[in-house]
Amino acid sequence: MKVNLPVHKGEVLDVTIMDLTYQGMGVAKVDNYPIFIENALPEEKITVKVTKTTKNFAFGDVEKINQVSPHRVNPKGRVYRQTGIAPLQHLEYSEQLKFKQHQVAELFAKVHMDDVEVLPTIGMANPTQYRNKAQVPVRQVQGQLTTGFYKKNSHQLMPIEDYYIQDPAIDKAIVVVRDILRKYHEAAYDEFHHSGTIRTIMVRRGYYSHEMMVVIVTRTKHLPMADVVTQEIQAALPEVVSVIQNVNSKKTNVILGPVNNVLAGKATIDDQLLGLTFAISAQSFYQVNPQQTEKLYQLAIDQAGLTGNETVIDAYSGIGTISLTMAQHAKQVYGVEIVPAAIDNARQNADKNGITNATFVLDSAEKAMAKWQADGVKPDVIVVDPPRKGLDADFIKSAGEMAPKRVVYISCNPSTLVRDVQRFAEYGYHISAPVQPVDQFPQTPHIESVTVLEREQ
Numbered sequence: 001m002k003v004n005l006p007v008h009k010g011e012v013l014d015v016t017i018m019d020l021t022y023q024g025m026g027v028a029k030v031d032n033y034p035i036f037i038e039n040a041l042p043e044e045k046i047t048v049k050v051t052k053t054t055k056n057f058a059f060g061d062v063e064k065i066n067q068v069s070p071h072r073v074n075p076k077g078r079v080y081r082q083t084g085i086a087p088l089q090h091l092e093y094s095e096q097l098k099f100k101q102h103q104v105a106e107l108f109a110k111v112h113m114d115d116v117e118v119l120p121t122i123g124m125a126n127p128t129q130y131r132n133k134a135q136v137p138v139r140q141v142q143g144q145l146t147t148g149f150y151k152k153n154s155h156q157l158m159p160i161e162d163y164y165i166q167d168p169a170i171d172k173a174i175v176v177v178r179d180i181l182r183k184y185h186e187a188a189y190d191e192f193h194h195s196g197t198i199r200t201i202m203v204r205r206g207y208y209s210h211e212m213m214v215v216i217v218t219r220t221k222h223l224p225m226a227d228v229v230t231q232e233i234q235a236a237l238p239e240v241v242s243v244i245q246n247v248n249s250k251k252t253n254v255i256l257g258p259v260n261n262v263l264a265g266k267a268t269i270d271d272q273l274l275g276l277t278f279a280i281s282a283q284s285f286y287q288v289n290p291q292q293t294e295k296l297y298q299l300a301i302d303q304a305g306l307t308g309n310e311t312v313i314d315a316y317s318g319i320g321t322i323s324l325t326m327a328q329h330a331k332q333v334y335g336v337e338i339v340p341a342a343i344d345n346a347r348q349n350a351d352k353n354g355i356t357n358a359t360f361v362l363d364s365a366e367k368a369m370a371k372w373q374a375d376g377v378k379p380d381v382i383v384v385d386p387p388r389k390g391l392d393a394d395f396i397k398s399a400g401e402m403a404p405k406r407v408v409y410i411s412c413n414p415s416t417l418v419r420d421v422q423r424f425a426e427y428g429y430h431i432s433a434p435v436q437p438v439d440q441f442p443q444t445p446h447i448e449s450v451t452v453l454e455r456e457q
């Protein structure tokens with residue numbers, strides 16, 4: 001059946017922006033039919049060109065801003081929005097923080113949990129140059145090996161040297177490595193023909209330690225001139241303590257492949273968080289905003305209400321950062337994580353810090369919970385920090401049946417947080433303190449938060 005839409009593709013019209021989506025796009029409505037528009041802020045009056053229509057919504061591009069929001073700022077050019085590196089950079093930072101608080105509150109309100117209090121987002125004093133890790137695609141652009149970022153929804157690499165939200169020492173390192181690769185005529189990866197050598201440059205730098213890791217991701221096992229390339233990287237970047245070749249020979253969007261060859265130095269870098277030292281491998285997850293991570297973890301520790309006598313489960317434990325900080329305030333901590341390199345790091349990190357009351361298992365969180373439950377482990381506190389898809393229903397079932405006093409939920413996706421909180425309610429858990437968003441990802445719409453759930457007595 002043909003649907004009569006209130007706007008059509010190619011139409012140009014004047015609209016007022018009412019809201020921002022969770023992805024940071026402006027929303028205008030024509031006869032209640034939403035148009036999503038990039039680079040448009042609430043209260044702005046704009047001329048929009050409709051670029052795409054579907055049954056339920058449309059997309060449009062800004063032609064002209066006729067009335068500018070008082071909260072619009074413009075620290076950087078279009079490229080930062082177009083690539084998705086910093087999609088919210090045109091919104092004043094204090095408003096970004098309010099937007100995130102509001103997003104979480106709205107999601108709870110949508111499921112009739114209007115009584116959930118969401119605190120103002122904890123932000124950064126300097127909300128730029130915070131990322132401790134970069135993964136930059138390498139492609140041939142105008143005859144040269146080039147580093148940059150893809151234009152959103154495209155295969156067009158836009159050359160970039162200042163990434164705005166990354167540690168500037170990392171930005172500098174990427175250019176240095178790029179120039180060395182150019183000097184030795186390394187071939188950039190061609191994803192269309194699945195040919196060429198260099199796919200990605202990944203750089204990680206310890207916020208406190210200043211130890212740097214450079215990972216060169218190649219399609220081929222052989223990296224031509226690997227020795228000289230490595231020596232030049234070390235000579236040009238004295239902070240580098242680890243140079244790794246990662247081989248990813250598949251036709252895939254996944255960045256890292258399964259094989260790592262250490263070309264020079266160590267297989268890990270060290271960094272500190274809340275006074276503990278952590279070894280971090282190329283393949284392991286490590287929070288990208290170390291300054292905010294300390295605030296986030298401190299909150300989680302405070303919310304866990306530890307006295308030294310508790311048994312704690314830290315699910316999705318990564319390299320053991322939360323487990324080991326909590327182990328200092330608990331009787332016993334059990335960590336579970338699915339990535340082998342991260343579990344190796346976690347065990348190594350327990351030794352490094354002389355912590356003997358934390359044990360780590362390599363498994364999926366849902367399976368490990370079922371096993372611990374069967375073994376009669378009785379946690380007082382369960383801490384979860386899952387990826388964006390949130391918790392598995394089986395995980396919540398085991399957690400609910402194990403009946404800990406508290407669940408501390410660190411979330412990087414408020415939609416799945418709200419879903420999981422509702423599932424926990426089926427096991428008698430309710431939110432017992434205001435939800436606290438912590439801005440781990442300034443200039444982007446991503447939202448991190450800490451929520452504590454307690455069991456009704």
Ligand SMILES: C[S@@+](CC[C@H](N)C(=O)[O-])C[C@H]1O[C@@H](n2cnc3c(N)ncnc32)[C@H](O)[C@@H]1O
Nearest residue numbers: 285287316317318337338339364365385386387
């Ligand atoms: C958001 S990170 C948190 C890591 C750690 N808590 C931290 O703060 O550094 C989520 C972690 O969950 C792991 N993971 C993903 N799916 C998993 C699963 N089904 N079971 C266990 N761990 C999983 C990822 O490898 C990653 O290390």
